[in-house]
Amino acid sequence: xxxxxxxxxxxxxxxxxxxxxxxxxAARGQTVYWNAWGGDDRTNAFxxxxxxxxxxxxxVSIEHVRLSDTAEAVTRVISERAAGRDADGxxxxxxxxxxxxxxxxxxxxxxxxFVADLPNARYVDLxxxxxxxxxxxxxxxxxxxxxxxxxxxxxxxxxxxxxxPRTMAGFVDWAAxxxxxxxxxxxxxxxxATFLKQALLELASDRxxxxxxxxxxxxxxxxxxxxxxxxxxxxxxWRGGEAFPENESVQQQMLNDGEVDISMSFDPASAxxxxxxxxxxxxxxxxxxxxxxIGNVSFxxxxxxxxxxxxxxxxxxxxxxxxxxxxxxxxxxLGSFSVLDPARLDDAAHAAFDALPTAPAxxxxxxxxxxxxxxxxxxxxxxxxxxARRYTR
Amino acid sequence: MGTxxxxxxxxxxxxxxxxxAVLVTVAAGLVLPIAAGFLQTARAGVGVMPAIxxxxxxxxxxxxxxxxxxxSTALRLTLLTGFGATALSVMLAVGVCAAMxxxxxxxxxxxxxxxxxxxxxxxxxxxxxxxxxxxGWIARALAPLAGWDRPPMVATVNDPAGLALIxxxxxxxxxxxxxxxxxxxxxIPVRRHLAAGRSLGYGRGIVWIKVIxxxxxPLIRLPVMVVLAYSLSVVDMALILGPSNPPTLAVLLLRLxxxxxxxxxxxxSAGALVQAALVAMAFGLxxxxxxxxxxxGRWWVRRGGRGLSAEPGLWIATxxxxxxxxxxxxxxxxxxxxxLAWRWPWPGLAPESWSLNTWTTPGSGWAGALxxxxxxxxxxxxxxxxxxxxxxxxxxxxxxxxxxxxxxxxYLPLLVPQIGFLFGLNVLFLRLGLSGSYLAVIWAHxxxxxxxxxxxxxxxxxxxxxxxPRAAASLGAGPWRRLFAVKLPILLTPLLTATAIGVSxxxxxxxxxxxxxxxxxxxxxxxAVTLSSSSDRRITGVYATLQAGLPFAVYGAAFLIPAxxxxxxxxxxxGAAA
Numbered sequence: 001x002x003x004x005x006x007x008x009x010x011x012x013x014x015x016x017x018x019x020x021x022x023x024x025x026a027a028r029g030q031t032v033y034w035n036a037w038g039g040d041d042r043t044n045a046f047x048x049x050x051x052x053x054x055x056x057x058x059x060v061s062i063e064h065v066r067l068s069d070t071a072e073a074v075t076r077v078i079s080e081r082a083a084g085r086d087a088d089g090x091x092x093x094x095x096x097x098x099x100x101x102x103x104x105x106x107x108x109x110x111x112x113x114f115v116a117d118l119p120n121a122r123y124v125d126l127x128x129x130x131x132x133x134x135x136x137x138x139x140x141x142x143x144x145x146x147x148x149x150x151x152x153x154x155x156x157x158x159x160x161x162x163x164x165p166r167t168m169a170g171f172v173d174w175a176a177x178x179x180x181x182x183x184x185x186x187x188x189x190x191x192x193a194t195f196l197k198q199a200l201l202e203l204a205s206d207r208x209x210x211x212x213x214x215x216x217x218x219x220x221x222x223x224x225x226x227x228x229x230x231x232x233x234x235x236x237x238w239r240g241g242e243a244f245p246e247n248e249s250v251q252q253q254m255l256n257d258g259e260v261d262i263s264m265s266f267d268p269a270s271a272x273x274x275x276x277x278x279x280x281x282x283x284x285x286x287x288x289x290x291x292x293x294i295g296n297v298s299f300x301x302x303x304x305x306x307x308x309x310x311x312x313x314x315x316x317x318x319x320x321x322x323x324x325x326x327x328x329x330x331x332x333x334l335g336s337f338s339v340l341d342p343a344r345l346d347d348a349a350h351a352a353f354d355a356l357p358t359a360p361a362x363x364x365x366x367x368x369x370x371x372x373x374x375x376x377x378x379x380x381x382x383x384x385x386x387x388a389r390r391y392t393r
Numbered sequence: 394m395g396t397x398x399x400x401x402x403x404x405x406x407x408x409x410x411x412x413x414a415v416l417v418t419v420a421a422g423l424v425l426p427i428a429a430g431f432l433q434t435a436r437a438g439v440g441v442m443p444a445i446x447x448x449x450x451x452x453x454x455x456x457x458x459x460x461x462x463x464x465s466t467a468l469r470l471t472l473l474t475g476f477g478a479t480a481l482s483v484m485l486a487v488g489v490c491a492a493m494x495x496x497x498x499x500x501x502x503x504x505x506x507x508x509x510x511x512x513x514x515x516x517x518x519x520x521x522x523x524x525x526x527x528x529g530w531i532a533r534a535l536a537p538l539a540g541w542d543r544p545p546m547v548a549t550v551n552d553p554a555g556l557a558l559i560x561x562x563x564x565x566x567x568x569x570x571x572x573x574x575x576x577x578x579x580x581i582p583v584r585r586h587l588a589a590g591r592s593l594g595y596g597r598g599i600v601w602i603k604v605i606x607x608x609x610x611p612l613i614r615l616p617v618m619v620v621l622a623y624s625l626s627v628v629d630m631a632l633i634l635g636p637s638n639p640p641t642l643a644v645l646l647l648r649l650x651x652x653x654x655x656x657x658x659x660x661x662s663a664g665a666l667v668q669a670a671l672v673a674m675a676f677g678l679x680x681x682x683x684x685x686x687x688x689x690g691r692w693w694v695r696r697g698g699r700g701l702s703a704e705p706g707l708w709i710a711t712x713x714x715x716x717x718x719x720x721x722x723x724x725x726x727x728x729x730x731x732x733l734a735w736r737w738p739w740p741g742l743a744p745e746s747w748s749l750n751t752w753t754t755p756g757s758g759w760a761g762a763l764x765x766x767x768x769x770x771x772x773x774x775x776x777x778x779x780x781x782x783x784x785x786x787x788x789x790x791x792x793x794x795x796x797x798x799x800x801x802x803x804y805l806p807l808l809v810p811q812i813g814f815l816f817g818l819n820v821l822f823l824r825l826g827l828s829g830s831y832l833a834v835i836w837a838h839x840x841x842x843x844x845x846x847x848x849x850x851x852x853x854x855x856x857x858x859x860x861x862p863r864a865a866a867s868l869g870a871g872p873w874r875r876l877f878a879v880k881l882p883i884l885l886t887p888l889l890t891a892t893a894i895g896v897s898x899x900x901x902x903x904x905x906x907x908x909x910x911x912x913x914x915x916x917x918x919x920x921a922v923t924l925s926s927s928s929d930r931r932i933t934g935v936y937a938t939l940q941a942g943l944p945f946a947v948y949g950a951a952f953l954i955p956a957x958x959x960x961x962x963x964x965x966x967x968g969a970a971a
Contacts, residue, residue, distance in 0.1 A: 033913060038920075039927035044758070065912045068923040072651045076911055078658075082442065083823030090829045090911045107655065180546045186637060188648065239548050243637055249927040257528035258739035259544045278736040278746070279929060381654075392463035392639050 020119055023310045028059040030311030035073035036095035038066020039249045042273055046334045054318050060311040070100050077109050077303045089305030093312040096144060096301045098136045102377040104301065105143055111302040111309050113142025118313065120320035125341040132297050132339055136377035137211050144299035145316040148328060149337035150266040151368060152198055152293040155252070159283035161261050167289050168202040172229060175236035181261040183238035183245060187387045191248040193380050195264060196387060198294050200226050201372050210375035214382050223386065256280050268368055269335025272361040276332070286363045292370030297339055322349035331359050407872065408790020415784045419802060423840060426818055427809060433817025437662035447659060454663035461660065463639030471642040471671065474555040475625030478562035483617060485563070486570035488710020491601035494583060502575060509568035509721050511944035513901035515918050516937035518633035519925050520724025521561050523731070526550045528739050530727055536740040544739060551636055558635040562627065564721040566620050567714055576852065577612035581605065594699050598707045603694050618679060619807045622672050626810035629903040629922050642668055646812050662816065669813040725941055731934030751931045759935055766900055766916040766943065768831065773838035774895035777846040784847070785854045786876055803847045806840045815908040822909065829911035837905035842895045849894050853887035885958065889951035897944030
């Protein structure tokens, strides 16, 4: 999709941001090492396309460092600091959120605040408490820039499963009727942990407590029903709950292989995308439990010692360009929902979003139900630790 | 006479110098960094990591390590898979040699083994994972017979006992050991011993165990130790085929090293020390067994049992090895098929639809990874070849054999668990500002390529007909001319074989590329392992096919080039010497 001319005109006419021109100037000729999870080919292709765009427009090229886990990039920055390399670091931009962001922010490993200085930030609702201003309830404070929306969904094959569970509690009965046909990624993986959090949100007696940093008492109190639920579910999981797929991609492969009947994703468009790619049967569909699911925003952050911090800001800004966001939301490209605030877009941008194609397996926003906020990041860490303590022998 | 002696002495002196220069290079490039890396890891392992404000020596990291859920299971798994894979591989390889020796020319066996040696561990593991999984090729073939409409519920890969990992390791290690044993056998008059043994009424298998193996064992002890060290500390294969909750120790450590919780680096370093101690203990055990075996063996040989019944054992070993080879071949084939598939759902034995899409999509980015892999392999292998030739030529000129410690030095990188020193080394390289550069990765590859190149080149070099350089010398050729005009052309076949081995070792490196390249230097192997945790087997298939195809092509060239250049020199053709 080419950029609508009118959009480019709006951009060009943007008020001159003090300093932004200096950033553009310094960024020219830089290569940004963008450390991002590399397990999804469509995302990889999208990042490659963004790189072509920024190269053409701003003279900033992108080198996608494909990670199998975001923590690898965090470790890299940490070992650089351990070695006293406080400038000229090897990581320029990280696709990050949740605990990794919290860890880096606490350790002062991030560059910024920089988000407010990005010209395209005016299309995003950054008011306190807005989804793009919070990451796992931790205030972002301009230290990372949003780029795509994530919402937890389940994927199932409608040819094999007539009626998927309607609530998280319902998974126990469903698994008892279909032993060995359901599993979740290992909780040491982000998606596995999210599955547990989703259940926690439904089963906990007081959701408000989950938004606060975790305490021993609150943890014991709120997670008791979760462990009872999990103990009932686990014997009927795939391989008796003794082994788990490494991540959601592997689980999607298992769904295609027929090893399980349900898989999960943080991208509502993933099922439609996988069908288009030949990776799932045509009959794959998406469902969410009643009462809604966890949603969050994916961010990009810049390490404190990034060698190409200016280039990284240019990339972060370009990711918020309405034309780029519309392309990202295109099911034929990536199908990730945009982080822009529709109220802040002009008519041309609205038209670009309205013209996007649709697909049978692509849910509408209404299908997806309400979006539940992520618990505070400290809950996730405690949850995965406790799970490992209970179920790893 | 006095004048004639002078140049010879000069050459010897020259040789000593060359030898010393090579030794210094190897020590500085090999031993020092490994030691320094270990020191860094050890410091972190006992709680000294100034960067995160830890300065006091304590056992806290070890306590934290023991506290990690599943640590003891991980330890048990590591021992089971490491020892299991090594012991079974040695037994099978010996059995096959006993059964097949003399029935197949070295040339044919070389051809048969080459693809298995060339295929990197990660590619093999990815292929085997598809072949063996409950929804894999074997299960799909059985599904119509058994009436499965869904994949059977058995854990055939990532099983909690690590059996799939043992199987995968064996697919790679049996061919390696076969090659090593075959080359050792060429130094022993096997036929005569066999004939003598049979005429005394011993069964074929018993002659092998009682007479030939005791002579072979000292020659293959070091390679077996390499296999043992590798099996105990393997990462890429264990990631793909091994259990996951908990995984083996090496994978557990990699997880700790890459955790967002910085504090975990210290228990991870402590774990790296445990891993090193584990390997050291395993070597101790092997040497103790060696001693015990000698005493028991002597008593056993003197007892004089004829043991005709060992024969079925040999055939079982051969049949099992046949299964391993077939599985390996099918695994590689499955990768190729996946790379050409579009939709391939259960229970289809072949893809529903085909596509060249993954090969022609630039988004999959295999071209860049292939380029990096080629650069690294070419540079590391060239560097190691030059060093190896200099070392061997130095030995020739100094007229000295190799000391035991020098032999150990060559093997050192293969015997020390990688995770033990790579983390510390990375910190060191970062301080020097070298991390993430091609040079750092080339050097790290050379560390592991050099031993194999030396091993591949040493025996043919020593087997060189000494008359030829002597004849050249008497015709007035100086030492350099003798090297370039006589020795190297004659040694073309072993040189190319060493190159092929070097390239395949470099292509297969996972942890060194990951750590030293700071993730910036993407090779076919790092990408294939990363992609193996994604949902698209078709792209994984492309990477793994290239990863296996590249070394295979080099091996092919190592066969073809001498065959073409030496087409009118029968005794120089590949396989002619052995």
